[in-house]
Amino acid sequence: xSDKKVRVRFAPSPTGGLHLGGVRTVLFNYLFAKKxxxxxxxxxxxxxxxxxxxxxESYILDCLQWCGLVPxxxxxxxxxxxxxxxxxxxxxxxxxxxxxxxxxHAYYAxxxxxxxxxxxxxxxxxxxxxxxxxxxxNSLSLTEHEVDQLLDAQxxxxxxxxxxxxxxxxxxxMIRGHVSFETNQVDDKVLLKADGMPTYHLAVVVDDYLMKIxxxxxxxxxxxxxxxxxxxxxxxxxxxxxxxxxxxxxxxKPDGHGKLSKRDGARLGFPVYAMNWFDxxxxxxxxxxxxxxxxxxxxLNLLATLGWNDGTDQEIFTLDELVDKFSLxxxxxxxxxxxxxxxxxxxxxxxxxxxxxxxxxxxxxxxxDKGVIVTDDAYLVKVIDKVKDRCVxxxxxxxxxxxxxxxxxxxxxxxxxxxxxDAKTEFFNLLIDRVSGAETWDAAKLETTFKALAEEKxxxxxxxxxxxxxxxxxxxxxxxxxxxxxxxxxxxxxxRIEKALDLFNS
Ligand code: GLU
Numbered sequence: 065x066s067d068k069k070v071r072v073r074f075a076p077s078p079t080g081g082l083h084l085g086g087v088r089t090v091l092f093n094y095l096f097a098k099k100x101x102x103x104x105x106x107x108x109x110x111x112x113x114x115x116x117x118x119x120x121e122s123y124i125l126d127c128l129q130w131c132g133l134v135p136x137x138x139x140x141x142x143x144x145x146x147x148x149x150x151x152x153x154x155x156x157x158x159x160x161x162x163x164x165x166x167x168x169h170a171y172y173a174x175x176x177x178x179x180x181x182x183x184x185x186x187x188x189x190x191x192x193x194x195x196x197x198x199x200x201x202n203s204l205s206l207t208e209h210e211v212d213q214l215l216d217a218q219x220x221x222x223x224x225x226x227x228x229x230x231x232x233x234x235x236x237x238m239i240r241g242h243v244s245f246e247t248n249q250v251d252d253k254v255l256l257k258a259d260g261m262p263t264y265h266l267a268v269v270v271d272d273y274l275m276k277i278x279x280x281x282x283x284x285x286x287x288x289x290x291x292x293x294x295x296x297x298x299x300x301x302x303x304x305x306x307x308x309x310x311x312x313x314x315x316x317k318p319d320g321h322g323k324l325s326k327r328d329g330a331r332l333g334f335p336v337y338a339m340n341w342f343d344x345x346x347x348x349x350x351x352x353x354x355x356x357x358x359x360x361x362x363x364l365n366l367l368a369t370l371g372w373n374d375g376t377d378q379e380i381f382t383l384d385e386l387v388d389k390f391s392l393x394x395x396x397x398x399x400x401x402x403x404x405x406x407x408x409x410x411x412x413x414x415x416x417x418x419x420x421x422x423x424x425x426x427x428x429x430x431x432x433d434k435g436v437i438v439t440d441d442a443y444l445v446k447v448i449d450k451v452k453d454r455c456v457x458x459x460x461x462x463x464x465x466x467x468x469x470x471x472x473x474x475x476x477x478x479x480x481x482x483x484x485x486d487a488k489t490e491f492f493n494l495l496i497d498r499v500s501g502a503e504t505w506d507a508a509k510l511e512t513t514f515k516a517l518a519e520e521k522x523x524x525x526x527x528x529x530x531x532x533x534x535x536x537x538x539x540x541x542x543x544x545x546x547x548x549x550x551x552x553x554x555x556x557x558x559x560r561i562e563k564a565l566d567l568f569n570s
Pocket of ligand 1: 075268
């Protein structure tokens with residue numbers, strides 16, 4: 065790698081929610097920047113006013129915040145190369161488009177949208193390019209005088225690149241190696257639109273140059289645009305400054321057939337966006353990983369492994385480990401299949417691995433949203449510690465932890481009743497007597513008392529444990545039952561036994 069300072073950018077268009085592929089692009093940019101002590105830049109590519117969607121930019125910012133992938137330069141924090149929103153840079157681009165026209169690498173095109181539409185209708189596979197450009201209304205087909213007149217009359221026009229005939233352009237992709245294109249295959253893309261805004265093709269090249277971007281990583285879907293960009297870098301005389309490119313592999317549908325889309329998520333019942341996205345125009349809500357109960361650490365971890373591995377069997381990585389181990393050489397060319405079950409596995413592992421204290425605010429929210437009253441933080445942390453190994457998604461904490469804060473709402477009486485006996489009622493009444501006066505209350509002591517009493521009464525401990533669990537929890541789940549009792553405390557344990565005895569005997 066050259067000794068140029070590493071500067072990478074994520075350059076989303078604010079057109080809607082952020083697909084997990086987009087977040088993976090952010091992640092790979094971020095990891096590369098941090099690994100090489102470089103800068104990570106967020107540039108908003110909002111030059112297509114027709115596709116601009118209100119709220120999409122703040123959604124992207126929130127999303128990066130949630131993931132902890134905070135840019136060093138952005139429309140929010142600014143930076144040396146501000147502004148970072150392309151719409152605010154509008155005045156910059158015309159000069160470069162005009163320069164290309166002067167050089168003969170671009171031209172003015174005056175065709176109206178209606179005329180173009182007509183051509184598309186009449187000519188199969190119509191492309192504005194080498195074959196047809198001479199017959200259309202542009203500065204290549206019209207005389208200089210006609211062009212001047214049209215320009216003087218402020219006739220709406222665009223500037224198009226003039227794709228050269230019979231050339232081959234190529235570059236070295238950091239993931240794919242040598243990639244080349246025939247210029248004959250590519251149409252004359254618009255560079256500057258009639259409203260004076262640049263298109264993506266012009267803006268991305270100008271801004272990557274002006275912002276001194278050293279490496280540009282983007283999704284594979286941008287590969288077809290590469291020949292246009294390569295020519296622009298060349299024509300503008302900036303070839304020596306061109307960033308090194310890498311086109312990241314697609315994230316595929318679970319069956320491997322095609323790119324994972326928003327619709328696949330809806331069809332198969334899993335999120336495809338990072339966070340909930342509400343489309344105000346259609347009223348449609350697209351669910352996100354965050355709201356479903358994913359931890360950002362797990363979300364990043366699973367994204368990192370979509371198309372990358374470190375060459376070992378390790379699957380769980382912290383962000384610091386990823387920064388340390390990440391390399392583009394180990395990103396595969398092939399698309400990566402998305403597996404939602406595996407995604408959930410990552411989350412479960414991360415919940416297990418997290419310190420109970422660090423989950424406190426998330427879990428407290430899950431519980432309070434469901435009406436559970438949580439007042440004691442220290443108690444909440446103890447509860448989390450006991451049940452976190454049983455939770456896959458954050459909302460699972462409701463089922464797994466609510467009974468520590470309130471009496472069970474339902475009891476699985478059926479699992480107990482058929483084998484219920486008076487002797488068992490007597491056992492639990494005696495248990496209450498034995499423990500009522502106890503000064504210390506802990507799981508081990510309670511277990512000893514419980515087992516000794518069972519032996520005295522000649523009842524198998526195994527027959528008493530399930531009823532005891534149902535008394536405390538309401539159902540057949542949860543951690544070690546004596547640990548539950550310890551956390552609940554003596555009074556609540558006794559109250560719950562009493563209440564359940566009434567139910568079992570009624
Ligand atoms: N604005 C493009 C997008 O929306 C960026 C592509 C690139 O990174 O060059 O994805």
